[in-house]
Every structure is written in structure tokens, then in C-alpha cells.
Amino acid sequence: MPELPEVETVARGLQRQIAGRRILSVTLGKTDFIDNPETVEKELPGRRIYSVVRYGKFLLLRLTQKENGGETERQSALLVHLGMTGMLSPQPVGEPQVKHTHMVALLDDGRELRYIDPRRFGRMAYLAGERLQEELRRFGADPLEAGLEEFTSRIRGRRARIKALLLDQQVLRGVGNIYADESLWKARIHPKRLGVRLREEQVKRLHSALQGILARAIELRGSSIADFLDAEGQPGEYQRHHRAYGREGKPCFRCKTRIKRVIVAGRSSYFCPQCQKAPRGGRELRVRARERGEGHLKKS
DNA sequence: CTCGATCCCTGGACGC
DNA sequence: TGCGTCCAGGGATCGA
Numbered sequence: 001m002p003e004l005p006e007v008e009t010v011a012r013g014l015q016r017q018i019a020g021r022r023i024l025s026v027t028l029g030k031t032d033f034i035d036n037p038e039t040v041e042k043e044l045p046g047r048r049i050y051s052v053v054r055y056g057k058f059l060l061l062r063l064t065q066k067e068n069g070g071e072t073e074r075q076s077a078l079l080v081h082l083g084m085t086g087m088l089s090p091q092p093v094g095e096p097q098v099k100h101t102h103m104v105a106l107l108d109d110g111r112e113l114r115y116i117d118p119r120r121f122g123r124m125a126y127l128a129g130e131r132l133q134e135e136l137r138r139f140g141a142d143p144l145e146a147g148l149e150e151f152t153s154r155i156r157g158r159r160a161r162i163k164a165l166l167l168d169q170q171v172l173r174g175v176g177n178i179y180a181d182e183s184l185w186k187a188r189i190h191p192k193r194l195g196v197r198l199r200e201e202q203v204k205r206l207h208s209a210l211q212g213i214l215a216r217a218i219e220l221r222g223s224s225i226a227d228f229l230d231a232e233g234q235p236g237e238y239q240r241h242h243r244a245y246g247r248e249g250k251p252c253f254r255c256k257t258r259i260k261r262v263i264v265a266g267r268s269s270y271f272c273p274q275c276q277k278a279p280r281g282g283r284e285l286r287v288r289a290r291e292r293g294e295g296h297l298k299k300s
Numbered sequence: 301c302t303c304g305a306t307c308c309c310t311g312g313a314c315g316c
Numbered sequence: 317t318g319c320g321t322c323c324a325g326g327g328a329t330c331g332a
Contacts, residue, residue: 032308032309033308033309083309084309084310085309085310085311100310117309118309118310118311119308119309119310119311120308120309120310121308121309121310158301158302159301159302160301160302160303161302161303164302164303265303265304266303266304266305
């Protein structure tokens, strides 16, 4: 489950390994996860990958213009979302192709950049110019760059549950299930608490917990819980530091209470019922009041 | 605006 | 051993 730290790890590896290489040709396998397969096949060959960066959970392979002179400046990039099981790495041409290899780009140094993704939950798209800018604008702030003030306004202005907000890529780009649960555990906030109801102190704790955890996870090259491997084929180490995620029934590292698992925002959410107190009242009280005929909420 | 449900997809875990 | 079933999960979409 590549999230921000895993994608950052892959981006750094690819930057080291393939930045500067020219793409000579592209071969696609299954294309149902690619926005515009014909465009990918047509536009990539001839371009140089001048840098690889992370944008939320996307890898951005920034591409040079084709060398046919004098055209307008158009930023272009291949966007790659690894979904659950995506892997992008350069390999020697002779290396046998594993099952579920869906894109092979021949590079000018004799290697091939290969995209492997058994479940095809990922996404790939070639975008340029305004279309690219438009796409990037859809996403929220980078959690590592957002200051406390911006973080606060993005969280406290919303009535959704904090877990849903953390997972919402239009609020913050790059946070997924693991790091949402880990930061809520560290900040001692229940995943069902509403954003608007977080106290200033809690938002501050969450902001700091999230940034600290993401930074540390990047240092440890991400979490390899299923089969995540970086661009060099190496697993990460951060899974050894998980305090909540995947620890149902195991003792909380702070208070020994057993970690619980509930579904919030459609996702498994692991938390300590002792350290992360459930919100009292709120939504539930309002529903009960309405059932008793005390509701006088205006419609829309 | 926010919610839950549903779909996409495959492999791994589990039960028999 | 082999088969069926369930589940994981990010994101899009739809109806409530």
C-alpha cells in the first residue's frame, strides 16, 4: 500500500536511477488503468525523463519536450499511481518479464523501465500543459509542507470525521490508511471525531504527529506490509514501528489496552479505545433527538 | 456536505 | 491437494 513515504522512497530511487534517460519506445500490456493508452504510446518515445518527483501518492515523471524545435513551453509528465500493488523500476533488458507487467519503456542506456501491478488499482496518465496543471490543482496540501495554520483550516472547517479527512486527497495529498491511523494514535484522537470538533490542542498534536511520523517513515524507506518494494527492489522498515495499524487485539504501546478495529470512512481503522476516546454525543444525539420528534432542523 | 454502498482487481488466508 | 469464499484497499461514482 504505497502511501506518501513509500511513494517518496520510490521517487528518490527513480530520480537516482533514471533521471536523464531518454525513452526510446513503449510497450503496453493491459491498459484498463491507463487514462489514455494511445497517447502514452505516442508521446513518450523520444522524450527524456528529466526528473522524478512525488506528488501526493503520485509519481511524476517529468518529461522534456520532443526535439523538433521551436514549439511553445509545455510542461509534460507521466503520472503514475501505484494503487495497492504497483511497482515501477528499471531492469536490464534481459531480465525475464514477471507476470502483470503492464508497461515497458526502453531507455537509452539499455535498461527498461517496467510497471508491474497485479491488481491494477493504480493509474497512469500522460498529461501536458494546462491539463497537467488542472490535474495537480485537484489535490490538497502536501502534509509535510502544510504549516499548522493551513492544516488547522483544512481540518477544522469540516464536519466529516477526522479519519475521512486525513484520507481525503483533496484535503491532504498523500496520506493513506496506515499513516492516518498511526498519527491519530500518536495524537490520541479517535478516528470518528469530527474535524470541526477537534480542540486547538488536538489539531496541533495531530499536525505534529503526522509530520513526525511521515518524516521518520521516509527515513526508514516506508512500510512493507504486503509486498511493497522500492525502485531498487528493497523493502522498507517502518512497519516495525507501527503502533496501531494492523495491531487488532494487541496491547497499546502506551496503556496496554487491546487495540480495536472499526470501519470508518469505509476503511479498517485501528485505535486504542483507552487513549483515543470516542466522541460523546454529537451526531448520535442529534439523530436520537430527531427520532423523538425534537428535531427542527431546516431542510437544506 | 457527508455518508454508505458498490465496483474495480488479484492473491493470500482460511475452512472444509 | 484442491476448491470455494472472504477480504484487503484507493479512488470513482451514485443515491440517500
